[in-house]
Amino acid sequence: MTFLDKLNESLRTKWKFKQPMPIQTLMIPEMLAGKDIVAESPTGTGKTLAYVLPLIQMVNGDLPKTQALIITPSQELSMQIVNVIRDLVEGTSVTVTQLIGGANMQRQIEKLKKKPTIVVGTPGRLNELVKERKLKMYDVHYVVIDEGDQLLSREYRVMVKSLIEAANPEHQLAVVSATITEEIELVAKRMMKDPIRLQVNADEIPESGHVVHSYIKVDDRKKTDVLRGISALSGVRALTFMNNVDQLRMKELKLLYNDAPIAVLYSDMKKFDRQKTLEDFREGKIRVLIATDLAARGLDIEGLTHVIHVDVPHTVEQYLHRSGRTGRAGADGEVLTLLSYAEERDYRKVTKGIKTVQKVWYSGNLVEGNAKTVEEMKKAAPKTKKSKPKQKKN
Structure with missing residues (x-):
């Protein structure tokens, strides 16, 4: 049985790739099993789908609550992830919105009133909206930190930690990045419950370009x-x-x-x-x-x-x-x-x-x-x- 067999029919029909990437094979079953994860895999090896697919399956679009939060370091990455999710949830009740700096905050507040199932955003704007009590973190059961080496560095660590601590006490946390140092791994594990460490090296990637x-x-x-x-x-x-x-x-x-x-x-x-x-x-x-x-x-x-x-x-x-x-x-x-x-x-x-x-x-x-x-x-x-x-x- 592959991880594809564990996905619902809607997600299986939207799978467009010849074969799964190693990080997807490793990470998706562990996320579906509810594990906290620190995952490392080279750039461009399918990490986004490795956490997006199980998130979409685990949330309930019929509940008027924001249940999943994806934190990214940049506006462009947030928008990119939102576009991936929109394609995958088309025709379902799951909704997604982005909350990024540089965009109109009042419009974002209006979007939050509609209770999007998944939120993708940058730490500064997310913290602003939490302080304004517009983003209800208690309902968030799934948190993903993308580009974890940067978001858990000293520059962002306090903001990201406050978001995680505001989430539901029973939340699941995943940290993904192309490179994870010992320091970043240590910081991540302090925020987690019995985390597992997944690592894919460049020589394990199929059809790697020259x-x-x-x-x-x-x-x-x-x-x-x-x-x-x-x-x-x-x-x-x-x-x-x-x-x-x-x-x-x-x-x-x-x-x-x-x-x-x-x-x-x-x-x-x-x-x-x-x-x-x-x-x-x-x-x-x-x-x-x-x-x-x-x-x-x-x-x-x-x-x-x-x-x-x-x-x-x-x-x-x-x-x-x-x-x-x-x-x-x-x-x-x-x-x-x-x-x-x-x-x-x-x-x-x-x-x-x-x-x-x-x-x-x-x-x-x-x-x-x-x-x-x-x-x-x-x-x-x-x-x-x-x-x-x-x-x-x-």
Whole structure:
């Protein structure tokens, strides 16, 4: 018997995939059995369905109560999850709404009056609505923390913990992420009752796409020029990461001035502007999207050919989260780092154990090799004869 046999007929008929992913096979039966779970599986391996499917089965859409809460770190991830749930609950009595910062709070309060079965939201807005007594947490029996490594970090921990403590005392809690450190696991388990730990490694994923991890050595001041050049390459769709929002905005001004098919995404943007930017990127009007980690958390964008690190990530976990956006669902991809000389040591640390390939930006293309390769290509290139200037006749 597979976990599909344990799902109700409505969910079984909506299952569209050739085969379940390992995290789904492990997690769904345990959730249906009511266990508290800490689950780790690489980016793009089906974690959302691993908790959404059992949640939909366990809640009762006929009860006028909010019974399940999914907490996420970003507006975009919340919207993405809501869309997945809406497709799955179509034709049933189960309802879902999103409660995110940057959106009209009064409208969200009106939606809560209708008692949605499942709520998906960001911790700041959720806490606001709980304090206003508009979100009744006592009725919540199921809580999922998506991107748990971030939401249980020191920045969000207090807000998330207060939400969990406000839920029904008999609630079930699941924490999922692509990377879970010992510290995060310890924090999660303190909030749980006899939790089980589920872990899927990259080599356990079927039909894993071939992902090349490459780097270009380039001066900091020339990174913008290289990005602009990459945006002109045919077929490229790249999600690009920077560590600093201020630097990102400076890059935006330089790139927009040169009218490149590039846009930026950061957490302070208005909701409409963020949605429009993502829509343009998905439709191919934008070839390169530059973002911070928070803005891009959990984004699932089909056909992404590249992940580009403009700055070397601070940690291995950060590198893996960013890099996991490409090579999803069996597709090939490339993870490219624009590496300044000052960043080389950090790059070796975050890519330890990963085979990396050096490339150069030469004549408008990414070419495997180094500075010596460029010199050899220049020598091998056919030389054009310079025409002599015609002499004037007297």
